[in-house]
Amino acid sequence: MVKLKIDNYDVDVPAGTSILDAARTVQIEIPTLCKHPDVDATAGCGLCICRVNGRIMRSCCTPVSEGMEVITSDPEIVDVRRTVLKLILSNHPNECLTCIRSGHCELQDMANNFGIKNSRLPSLNKKYEIDDSTKAIVLDASKCIVCGRCVEVCQNQQNVWALSYLNRGLATRITAAGGINLADSPCIKCGQCSAHCPTGAIVEYDETQKVWDMLNDKDLYTVVQIAPAVRVAIGEEFGFDFGENLTGKTYAALRRLGFKKVFDTNFGADLTIIEEATEFVERFKMNPGSLPMFTSCCPAWVDLLEKYHHDMIPQFSTCKSPQSMVGAVAKTYFAEKMGLDPAKVRVISVMPCTAKKWEIVRSEDMRSSGFQDVDVSITTRELTRMIKQAGINFRQLKDEDADSPLGEYSGAATIFGTTGGVMTAALRTAYFYITGEELGQLDFKEIDGLEGIKEAEVDIKGTKVRVAVAHGIGNVEKVLDRVREAKANGEETPYHFIEVMACRGGCVAGGGQPRVMMPDQPKPRGITDDIRVKRAKGLFDEDLNAKNRMSHHNESIKALYAEYLGKPNSGKAHELLHTHYVPRGLYNK
Amino acid sequence: MTEASVASQAAAKWRKKRGSLIMALHEIQSVKGYVPWEDAVEIANGMGVPLARIYEVLTFYNFFKLEAPGKAVISVCTGTACYLKGNDKVLEEFKKELGINEGESTEDRMFHLQVVRCVGCCGLAPVCVVNGKTYGRVTPGDVRNILNEWRNKLADDKE
Numbered sequence: 001m002v003k004l005k006i007d008n009y010d011v012d013v014p015a016g017t018s019i020l021d022a023a024r025t026v027q028i029e030i031p032t033l034c035k036h037p038d039v040d041a042t043a044g045c046g047l048c049i050c051r052v053n054g055r056i057m058r059s060c061c062t063p064v065s066e067g068m069e070v071i072t073s074d075p076e077i078v079d080v081r082r083t084v085l086k087l088i089l090s091n092h093p094n095e096c097l098t099c100i101r102s103g104h105c106e107l108q109d110m111a112n113n114f115g116i117k118n119s120r121l122p123s124l125n126k127k128y129e130i131d132d133s134t135k136a137i138v139l140d141a142s143k144c145i146v147c148g149r150c151v152e153v154c155q156n157q158q159n160v161w162a163l164s165y166l167n168r169g170l171a172t173r174i175t176a177a178g179g180i181n182l183a184d185s186p187c188i189k190c191g192q193c194s195a196h197c198p199t200g201a202i203v204e205y206d207e208t209q210k211v212w213d214m215l216n217d218k219d220l221y222t223v224v225q226i227a228p229a230v231r232v233a234i235g236e237e238f239g240f241d242f243g244e245n246l247t248g249k250t251y252a253a254l255r256r257l258g259f260k261k262v263f264d265t266n267f268g269a270d271l272t273i274i275e276e277a278t279e280f281v282e283r284f285k286m287n288p289g290s291l292p293m294f295t296s297c298c299p300a301w302v303d304l305l306e307k308y309h310h311d312m313i314p315q316f317s318t319c320k321s322p323q324s325m326v327g328a329v330a331k332t333y334f335a336e337k338m339g340l341d342p343a344k345v346r347v348i349s350v351m352p353c354t355a356k357k358w359e360i361v362r363s364e365d366m367r368s369s370g371f372q373d374v375d376v377s378i379t380t381r382e383l384t385r386m387i388k389q390a391g392i393n394f395r396q397l398k399d400e401d402a403d404s405p406l407g408e409y410s411g412a413a414t415i416f417g418t419t420g421g422v423m424t425a426a427l428r429t430a431y432f433y434i435t436g437e438e439l440g441q442l443d444f445k446e447i448d449g450l451e452g453i454k455e456a457e458v459d460i461k462g463t464k465v466r467v468a469v470a471h472g473i474g475n476v477e478k479v480l481d482r483v484r485e486a487k488a489n490g491e492e493t494p495y496h497f498i499e500v501m502a503c504r505g506g507c508v509a510g511g512g513q514p515r516v517m518m519p520d521q522p523k524p525r526g527i528t529d530d531i532r533v534k535r536a537k538g539l540f541d542e543d544l545n546a547k548n549r550m551s552h553h554n555e556s557i558k559a560l561y562a563e564y565l566g567k568p569n570s571g572k573a574h575e576l577l578h579t580h581y582v583p584r585g586l587y588n589k
Numbered sequence: 590m591t592e593a594s595v596a597s598q599a600a601a602k603w604r605k606k607r608g609s610l611i612m613a614l615h616e617i618q619s620v621k622g623y624v625p626w627e628d629a630v631e632i633a634n635g636m637g638v639p640l641a642r643i644y645e646v647l648t649f650y651n652f653f654k655l656e657a658p659g660k661a662v663i664s665v666c667t668g669t670a671c672y673l674k675g676n677d678k679v680l681e682e683f684k685k686e687l688g689i690n691e692g693e694s695t696e697d698r699m700f701h702l703q704v705v706r707c708v709g710c711c712g713l714a715p716v717c718v719v720n721g722k723t724y725g726r727v728t729p730g731d732v733r734n735i736l737n738e739w740r741n742k743l744a745d746d747k748e
Contacts, residue, residue, distance in 0.1 A: 155641070164641035167648045178626065178644040178655070185641075587640065589626060 004068035011064075019059035019070055020048055030072050031081060031113070033088070033106055033198050034147035035060035037528050038157065038504070042148040046084045047110070049077060056080070082114050088145050090121040091170070092199070099143070101200035104515050106525050107145060128173060133183035135205050136357040137191050137511070141173040144201035150174060150193035157504065159474035160304065162187035174201070177587070184588040186307055190300035190473065190502040191354030191511015195527050204354050204379045204512055208386050211376055214346045215258040222346040223261040223334075224254050225326045225406070228269065229352035229417030229507035230380045232538030236516040237384040238394040243534030245542050248399025253387050254350075255400060263330065264402045265349065266409030268322030269416040269425070271329070271560070272297060273551035275577050276319045277429040278568035280497055284434075284465070290314065292468075292483055292495045295422050297321040299359035300502035302581065304473055309480060310583035318578040322416060323349050323356055324366060326406055327373030328576040333564045334406060342371055349377045352417070352510030355502070365579035379512025408556040411546030418536035419471040419506035420447040420454065423499040427458055427467070429552045430497075435461050442549055448540075450505060450529055453479060455495070468495045472504035505532030508539065595620045596628035600635025610638055610646060614653060623654035659694040659701030661739045664718040668707030675728075676715035680704065682729040686736055699743060700736070 002015050009026040018041065020030050034044035041061040050059045051071040059072070071077070089111060096102050128141040146165075151174060154163040162185045166175045176185030194202040214222045231247040240246060247264075254262045276295065283290045296302060296317040305312055320328070327347045335342040349356065360366055360374040367373060378386075387394055401407065412428055415421030424444050431439045446456040447467065452475035458465045470476045482494045503509045505527075515526040543549055551557070565573045599613040606612075613636065617628050624647055633640040647653045665671075665680045680691070683702055687695050694701040708718055713725025719739055724731070 155639070161639035161641045164645045165649075166644065177640040178629070178647070587630065 002064045002066050002068075004064050004066070004070065006070045007072055013064055015063070017064050019050055019052065019057075019062050019064055019068075022064050023050075023059065023070070023072055028072050030059050031110060032060055032524075033110060033145060034149060036149050036196055036524050036526075038196065039149055039152035040156070042152060044146060044148045045088065047081050049080060049084075051077060078114075082116065085110060085114055085116055086119040086121055089116060089119055091124050092145060093125050093127075093142055094123075095143075099200040100203045100206065104525060105200060106198035109517070109525075124170065131175070131182050132205055133181035134187060134189055134358065135183075135361075136189040136354045137182070137187075137194050137202055138205050139174070139182060139202050141175065141201065143199050144174050145199055146172050146174065147198055149196040149198065150202055153192045153196050157472055157474050158188075158190060158192055158502070159477060160186055160188055160190070163193060180587070180589055186586045188300040188303040188307070188473070188502065189355035189358045189511075192503055193511075194354065195503075195509070195511050195513065195515070198524065204381060205357060206382060207357070207376050207378055208382045208389075211348050211378060211382075211386065214348070214375070219344060220346050221260050221340055221344050222258070222348060223263055223330055224259040224348045224350065225263040225265045225268070225323070225330075226250055226254070226350045227265040227323065227352055227356075227417065227507065228414045228421075228539060229510060229513070229535065230350050230383070231414075232417070232508060232535040233352060233380055233513045234384060235394075236514045236518075237381075237388075240395075241534075242518070242531050243536075243538035245538040247542075248401070249394060249397040251402055252397040252400040253392050253394055256392050256397075257386060257390055259348070261334075261403040261406075262400075263326060263406035264409055265322045265326055265351075266413035266416070267406045267554070267556065268324075268326035268329075269297075269413035270408075270410055270551040270554040270557050271325045271577065272319055272322045272416075273412060273425050273429050274557060274561075274568050275325075275573060276317050277426050277433055277551075279317055279319065280426065280430055281433045282569070284430075284496060288496075292493050292498050293317055295426070295497075295499045296579075297416065297422060298355075298501045298507075299353070299362070300355040301473065301476070301500045302362070303355065303358065304476075304502070306581055306584045307586050311484075312480060313581045313583065315483075316581055318574075318580060320365070320577055320579050321356075321359060322413075323351060323377065324359065324373055324579075325577050327360070327366075328368045329560065330406060331369035331371055331373060332576060333560060336564075337405075342369060345371075346375045347373065349374050350380065350383045351377050352380050352507045352513045353377075353503075354379060354511040356512075363579065363582075368576045379510075381512055381514055384514060405556040405559060408554055410551050410554050411543030411549035412551045413554075414542045414546070415539050417507040417539050419450070419501050419504075420444070420469050420499070421506065421539065422501075423447055423467055423469050423497065425551060426497065426499075427465075428550050430465075431458070431460055432550065432552055434463075438550070447499075450532060452504075465497065466495045467497045467499070469499045471501040471506055473500070473502040476500050505529070505536065508532060508535035596631035597635055600632050604636045610636065610643065611650075614643070614647065618653060622658050623656055625657075626655075656694065657698050659698050660743055661699060661720050662701045662703065663735075664703050664705045664708065665691075666706070666708050666714070666716045666718075667704050668711070670711035671707075671715040674715040676717075678729050679715055679717065679727050679732060682732040683736075686732055699740065 013022045030048045032048040035041050043061045048059045131139040151163050176182050235244045235246040251262045294316050330347050331342040356377040412425035447454040447469045454469040470479050509527045509532045517525045599616040603609040603613040617624050629643050691704045717724045717727050
């Protein structure tokens, strides 16, 4: 431990801690626009300067040392910070009123905190062409302050290497390699860049107007589904605490927006488990050489696999994601049951994710109903805007239930939204399929939590099933390497079943989640580990208290098979609920 | 040597040495005069370096060129003497005649226009240099003649 003084307070922190982090232990938040707890310091913005033993230094990248004396604020420091801020603002458009980040922007917060009124510096801001080529995330380089967070996340945390710096000095901007469009780059649309961006430079591709148009079209029958991770984050926009599970209020809000039926993606999660566990058990029993099997519900992971890991395509579960399953079932089974013309049915999904926007148009398989199975996929952030626009008093809403039959779900389904959840849900059902008995212990502590790669061994009546869980897509590389190495050495596969989620923490920390700052949350806006844990807890608690915690006991799912699909993995199930993968290049130019 | 093999040879030569991406890129540019997209992709695959990183390097150092330079490189001196003697007007005339800015090449890749600071013969100011040939006491009126001279020369070379 290192002892030092920060603003005359005694601080005792582990060696290697930065001054910025050390100051937080005495409730001092040194301003910064580039340092984020998820990424290494880039020393990009210059706001975090402090006086260290008399010298002005950047606190984000200066480690503490014994006996150090730090002043975090005095008139000169504030003056320098204000000048730095003015310089940043001189290269930023003055468009707050029409910016999607307004009210949720770290740069705006900072300008307010420092009372920047009018800067005398002339504007150097350059207009760049907006890159909305992915139709999932939008990159407006003219709003970028080159803090480097997105590049750090994309290159180092996610290991995707879509984003990079172009040029140098004032001309520096963030783009895909050589300034090409993101859609032509290795971008997997995970949106972690947008989750970490301090300004409006990288945001979701807004499709709320499309949804309004469908809702207002009297000829259409528009239904909606919400993903598990949405319910534990949406409340943050309406003053609820991080991780509070607001399923009932969200249903009520969606009904008030005018959706004819309110469904739940969790129904699709249960359906996914039935199909995926069946597929796994079949491979495990009949064709162990085809293991490990990878989960396939994360579209960013699907995209990464198709671009980077062609040799692993046969290991992938062919199951579609819960979102896509609900879409396919809504336009077939549900439409038939209700006597609706599927051509008039519109399925909207609310997702914590930007990559889900890409998933719904990924291939012809996403039109298995004969129509596009999911018509529009909006993020949690977009839904909260719609709720606010409609003037719905979310806080005061009474809980409502989802509609039948695509609304029923088990506890196993709701934990799909967090790392380890899909594997836990799948193991519960796979155990039942293999042994005909229920698991005694329903939770797997080894695969819970924020460790990048988690492993567990499950004893299924004498047979050991080895599973791995990877999240933060950069971590998947190590798992793949182990699998490849075993294969090359002619050894048994190190794992039988592997869950992958592209975002650290899973969908609860997806690229489309709110970026609210709470009074007791002085860290940067957007996602941090603290919030990841809280949102995940909201889902685990729901599972713990659920009447039914097994996908295979979902009565509506049983009815769906009895009335329509036949058996799990049947021909009809394959036609509607499964997909296939093709190798694709990293760059299209 | 075929075009593609320049990059693959450079990649093979440098792939084992850490931090030598820039050397491989130098080799491509020294042969081709610039680093084409296809060659950058080949280096990425051959050296196991993400293409995004390669373009970070290529656009950070202004030595690297991403497009084929013109065959005739026109250097207009804007050093103190040449500038005072009116070379800024000569530069403007080149820009107007060629329809390009400094640092750019014409679409037919015939001319590349660049600005230099002093070529060491201030006595001849204002000075322009085209592919090593020096023109002294240039006036805006000379620009068209210089360009025509090089158009003819490049056409002859072709034949």
